[in-house]
Amino acid sequence: MSQTSPATPAAMLSVRGVKTFYGNIMALKGVDVEVNRGEIVTLIGSNGAGKSTLMMTIFGQPRAREGQILYEGRDITRMPTHEIAQLKIAQSPEGRRIFPRMTVYENLQMGASVDGFAHFDEDLLKVFTLFPRLKERISQRGGTLSGGEQQMLAIGRALMSRPRLLMLDEPSLGLAPLIVRQIFDAIRELNRNEGLTVFLVEQNAFHALKLAHRGYVLVNGVVTLAGEGRELLERPEVRAAYLEGGRH
Numbered sequence: 515m516s517q518t519s520p521a522t523p524a525a526m527l528s529v530r531g532v533k534t535f536y537g538n539i540m541a542l543k544g545v546d547v548e549v550n551r552g553e554i555v556t557l558i559g560s561n562g563a564g565k566s567t568l569m570m571t572i573f574g575q576p577r578a579r580e581g582q583i584l585y586e587g588r589d590i591t592r593m594p595t596h597e598i599a600q601l602k603i604a605q606s607p608e609g610r611r612i613f614p615r616m617t618v619y620e621n622l623q624m625g626a627s628v629d630g631f632a633h634f635d636e637d638l639l640k641v642f643t644l645f646p647r648l649k650e651r652i653s654q655r656g657g658t659l660s661g662g663e664q665q666m667l668a669i670g671r672a673l674m675s676r677p678r679l680l681m682l683d684e685p686s687l688g689l690a691p692l693i694v695r696q697i698f699d700a701i702r703e704l705n706r707n708e709g710l711t712v713f714l715v716e717q718n719a720f721h722a723l724k725l726a727h728r729g730y731v732l733v734n735g736v737v738t739l740a741g742e743g744r745e746l747l748e749r750p751e752v753r754a755a756y757l758e759g760g761r762h
C-alpha cells in the first residue's frame with residue numbers, strides 16, 4: 515500500500531468502506547466517513563449502532579477487516595495503535611477513563627507525555643482557561659471528581675497532547691443538561707479559536723447536530739444519512755428516531 519501522497523488530500527480523515535468484525539459478527543458493514551480540516555463532524559446513532567467501534571477501529575483496536583483509513587494522506591489501516599497516537603490524533607474514549615487515583619494535575623501530565631513537555635505550562639494554562647473548574651481541583655484525585663469534571667479532565671488530557679484531530683466518544687453521556695452545554699461550548703470554542711478539527715460521536719443527536727458542521731447517522735453498522743448538521747436536524751427521519759420525545 516502506498517504511503518506517499520504528494521498532494522494534500524481534501525479530507526483530514528477518510529474512512530472508506532470499513533468493515534469491522536467481533537468474531538463472526540459484522541459490527542461495521544462498509545462505513546464511509548470523511549472529516550475535513552477545521553470541521554466539527556458528528557456521528558450520531560443509537561446504542562449499539564457501532565459508533566464506538568468506528569472510533570476504536572480508527573485507532574486499530576479492533577482492526578478493520580476490509581476497507582481503508584487514511585489520515586492526512588497516509589494509510590493507517592494497519593498501523594500499530596501506539597504509532598497512530600503519535601500522529602496527533604487524540605481520543606477521549608467512552609466512559610472517560612481518566613486515571614482515578616491520580617490527581618487532576620497528574621492526569622494532565624499523562625496527556626502531555628505523548629508530546630513531550632516543551633509546551634507544558636502553556637498548554638496547562640489553555641486547559642485551565644477552557645475549564646476553570648479543573649484548576650480549582652488541581653490536587654484532587656480524578657476518581658473523586660463529578661461526572662462532568664471527569665469529562666472535562668478527559669478532554670483536557672487529550673488536549674495536552676496537542677492534537678490536530680480530537681475524537682470524542684459520547685462526552686455528554688450521563689451528564690446534566692447544564693454541564694452538557696458547558697462541554698459542547700468548550701468544543702465549539704476550541705474549533706473556532708484554535709481551528710481544532712473534531713470528530714464527535716454522540717447519542718445526544720440534538721446537541722451534536724446543532725454544534726457540528728456536518729453529521730452522519732449510523733444505524734446497525736451502516737451510514738444511512740449524511741449532511742450538514744442543521745440540515746440533518748430538520749430531517750423527519752432524524753427527528754422521529756432521535757429527537758421526538760428526547761430532551762432538547
Ligand SMILES: Nc1ncnc2c1ncn2[C@@H]1O[C@H](COP(=O)(O)OP(=O)(O)O)[C@@H](O)[C@H]1O
Pocket residue numbers: 536541559560561562563564565566567568
Ligand atoms: N468487544 C465486543 N465484542 C463483541 N461485540 C461487541 C464488542 N463491542 C461491541 N460489540 C457489539 O458491536 C455492536 C456495536 O457496538 P458499539 O460500537 O459499542 O456501539 P455504540 O458505540 O454505537 O453504542 C453492538 O452490537 C455491540 O454489542
Ligand SMILES: [Mg+2]
Pocket residue numbers: 565566567608683684
Ligand atoms: Mg459507544
